[in-house]
Amino acid sequence: GAVVSQHPSWVICKSGTSVKIECRSLDFQATTMFWYRQFPKQSLMLMATSNEGSKATYEQGVEKDKFLINHASLTLSTLTVTSAHPEDSSFYICSARSGSRYNEQFFGPGTRLTVL
Amino acid sequence: DAKTTQPTSMDCAEGRAANLPCNHSTISGNEYVYWYRQIHSQGPQYIIHGLKNNETNEMASLIITEDRKSSTLILPHATLRDTAVYYCIVRVAWSGGGADGLTFGKGTHLIIQP
Numbered sequence: 001g002a003v004v005s006q007h008p009s010w011v012i013c014k015s016g017t018s019v020k021i022e023c024r025s026l027d028f029q030a031t032t033m034f035w036y037r038q039f040p041k042q043s044l045m046l047m048a049t050s051n052e053g054s055k056a057t058y059e060q061g062v063e064k065d066k067f068l069i070n071h072a073s074l075t076l077s078t079l080t081v082t083s084a085h086p087e088d089s090s091f092y093i094c095s096a097r098s099g100s101r102y103n104e105q106f107f108g109p110g111t112r113l114t115v116l
Numbered sequence: 117d118a119k120t121t122q123p124t125s126m127d128c129a130e131g132r133a134a135n136l137p138c139n140h141s142t143i144s145g146n147e148y149v150y151w152y153r154q155i156h157s158q159g160p161q162y163i164i165h166g167l168k169n170n171e172t173n174e175m176a177s178l179i180i181t182e183d184r185k186s187s188t189l190i191l192p193h194a195t196l197r198d199t200a201v202y203y204c205i206v207r208v209a210w211s212g213g214g215a216d217g218l219t220f221g222k223g224t225h226l227i228i229q230p
Contacts, residue, residue, distance in 0.1 A: 004159075034217045043203075044160065046217035059217075093159045095218075103209045103216060104150070107159035 002028045004096050006108035013084055014116055020080045021111045023094030029074035030096035034105065035067075038091040050077040084115045120204045125225040134191040136224050138204030141185040148209050149180060151189045153200040154223075160203065163189065199228045 003026040013019050023033055031052045036044040048069055049057040056069035068080040081088055091112055095105040121139040128134040140149065151163040164171055164178045166187070171178045177190040191198055203223040 006159075032216065036217075043220040043222055044154075044218075046219070049217055091157070095159075097216060103207075104162050104165065105216075105218060106162060107152075110157070110159045112157075 002026075002096070002098055002106040004094065004106050004108040006092075006094055006111050008111060009109060010112040010114075012114045012116065015085055016083055018080055018082045019084055019113060020078055021092055021094075021113075023077045023079070023096070023108050025075045025096040025106075028096070028099065030077075030099070031074060032097045033071060033077040034095045034097075035069065035077075035079050036093045036095070038093060038110075044093060047079075081113065084113070086115045089113055089115045120206055120221055122202070122204055122221065122224045124222065125227065127227050127229055128191075128194050130196060130228050130230050131193055134194040134198065134226055134228070136189040136191075136202050136204075136226060137186065138189070139186045140204070140206045143184050143206050144208075146208050147206050149178065149184075149187050150205045150207065150218075151176070151178065152203045152205065152218075152220075153198075153226075154203070155197075155200040160220075163202075194226075194228045196228050196230060199226060201225050 005024045007022045033050040035047045037047050038044045046059050047062045050069045050071040052071045058064045071077040091110050093110040095107040098104040148165050148167050150165040152160040154160040164176050166178045180187045201223040203220050
C-alpha cells in the first residue's frame with residue numbers, strides 16, 4: 001500500500017507557541033490530504049481537507065485561523081497549530097487519498113502533541 | 117454516508133479466524149463498504165473494501181450479504197498483532213471533488229487472546 005509519513009512523531013511545547021506538523025506521501029502524489037484529530041479514548045475526527053494549490057476546507061467547529069493548513073506540493077501538506085493551548089493536546093493524524101477510483105485513504109503514523 | 121453499527125468489543129483466540137460484523141442497513145446502491153483498523157497509538161490502516169461481491173486480499177476477506185445490509189470482515193488466522201480497533205465505514209467511492217474525509221464511528225475493539 002501507499003506510504004504516508006508524518007513529522008514529528010511527537011512534540012511537547014509550551015502554551016502560546018506554534019507547532020508545525022508535516023505530512024508527506026512518499027510514493028504517490030496526493031492532490032488531497034486530510035487532517036484528523038483524536039483525543040484519548042475517542043475516535044478520529046476530521047478537521048480539514050487539504051487541497052494542493054488551494055485553500056483548505058475546514059469542518060464545522062474547527063478554527064481555520066488556529067489550525068493553518070498549507071498544501072504546497074503534491075506530496076506535502078503541513079498543519080500549524082498556532083498559539084497552542086493545553087486543550088489542543090491531542091493525536092494529529094493525516095491521510096492522503098490514493099487517487100484510485102475506489103478512494104482508499106492511507107494514513108500517516110500520527111503526531112502526538114502535548115502542550116504544557 | 118450511511119450509518120454503521122458494530123459491536124463495541126470482541127475477543128478471539130490466537131490462530132483462530134476473527135469474524136467482525138458490521139450492520140449498514142441504510143446503505144445506498146453506490147456506497148462501498150470500507151474497513152480500516154487502528155492499532156494503539158498508530159494511524160489507521162486500510163484493510164479492504166467492497167461493493168457487493170466478496171473480496172479477499174492478503175490481509176483479510178470481506179463478506180457482504182446479498183441485500184448489502186451487513187458485512188463481515190474475516191481475519192483468517194488472527195495473531196496478537198491483530199489486536200486493534202476495527203472500523204467499518206460506508207461511503208461513496210468518489211464524491212467528485214467534494215468532501216471525502218472519512219467519518220469514523222466507535223469501531224470494534226478486537227482483542228486477540230494468546
